[in-house]
Amino acid sequence: MLEIEFTGGQGLDIQDGLILSYDKAILLCSRKNEELLSSERSYELGYRILVDKADIYTSKLIFPYEFFDFKTILEEEIRHEYSQGEADKFLTYFEQKLPKENFSWKKKNKVKLAKSIKEPVKQPKRSVDKGKKRFTINGRRLGKIGLGVLLLFVATFGTVSFLSGAKEEPQPTFQQLIKEGDYIKAVKTYPDKQEAVQDKLFIQALSGKEKDKENYEAFSKKFSSKKTKFDQSVLEGDYKKTIQEYEKKESLYSNDDERLEVVGYAYLKDKNLEKAKKLAEKSSNVDLEERIFKYEQLTLSIKKRQKHIEELQKDPIKNEAVIKKQIDLLFKDKEELNKM
Structure with missing residues (x-):
C-alpha cells in the first residue's frame, strides 16, 4: 500500500506524523497549495513515501507551486539527484505502486542534428570525336554559369554551416509552461497532463474571477473531455444542468472529490438533502459535510x-x-x- 507521511505541517494545520493514503495525501497537498497561492504565502512541508509502512523516500515540498503535480515534482527531483539508471529504477518501482493509475515516466530525448558528407562522384573522362562539331561556350555565357555555380555553392555551404552550428533550444519543463500560464502549449508538449491541467483550471475558475473563467474556456475549446460539459454547467451557475451532466455518468466522478463537492452543493440548491448526504459519504468531504449541517x-x-x-x-x-x-x-x- 502506498502512503504519504507528513512532518512539520503544523503551520498548514496538518498534524505532525499524519499518514494518509496516496490519493488523499495528494488531494490535501493540492488544497493547501491553492490556499497558499491565494494568500501569497510560502511553506516547506516534509514528507516520506511509505510502501507497506516501509520508508522508501524522504524529501520536502516547497509550496506554493504554480501547478501542483506530485509525480512531476518527484520525477524532476529524482532525475536531478540520481544517475539515469538509479532514477529509472526508482520511478518504475514507484509507478508500480501507484493506486489504479496508468502513468509512465516519459524520458525526454534530445533531438540531435545529423549530417552526412558524401564524397563527390568522379565523372569518367569523355573522349571527344574530332570528326564531330564541338559545342563551344562564349566567355560571357561562361561567366554567368560560373557566377551561378558560385552562388549555389555559397548558399549550400552557408546552410550546412548554419545547421551544424545551430544549438537546439532546451525543451521547457511542464512546471515552467504552467508558471508562464501557457496551458495549451503545456498540454501539447506533455499530452498526458491534459486532465491535470483541466482540473487546475476548473478549480481556479470556481473562484468566480472572469480571467480564470476565460482561461478555462480557451483551454476547453482546444482540449475537450468527458467532463467539459459538466464544468461549463457549473461555471454558468446552472445547478439543474450540473446535476443532469453528473447523473449521465456518475462513475466518471467516483474519485473526483472536487467535482463531487460541487454536485453536493447542486443537490442542496435543488433541495435534495438525501442525495447530498450520500455524496458526502462517498467523498468524505469535510466542507460538504459542514454545508449540509448548516x-x-x-x-x-x-x-x-x-x-x-x-x-x-x-x-x-x-x-x-x-x-x-x-x-x-x-x-x-x-x-x-x-x-x-
Missing part, C-alpha cells in the same frame, strides 16, 4: 420560526413586536439558505 440547521430554524409566528398571530396585537422580530429573523434564515 443547511439542515437553517431548514430546521425556518420551520420553527414559521410555527412560532403562527402561534403568535393568534393574538397579533399583543405580540406585534415579537412577530415583527421573528419575521425579520425568518427572512434572514431564508436569505442565508438561498446563498448556499
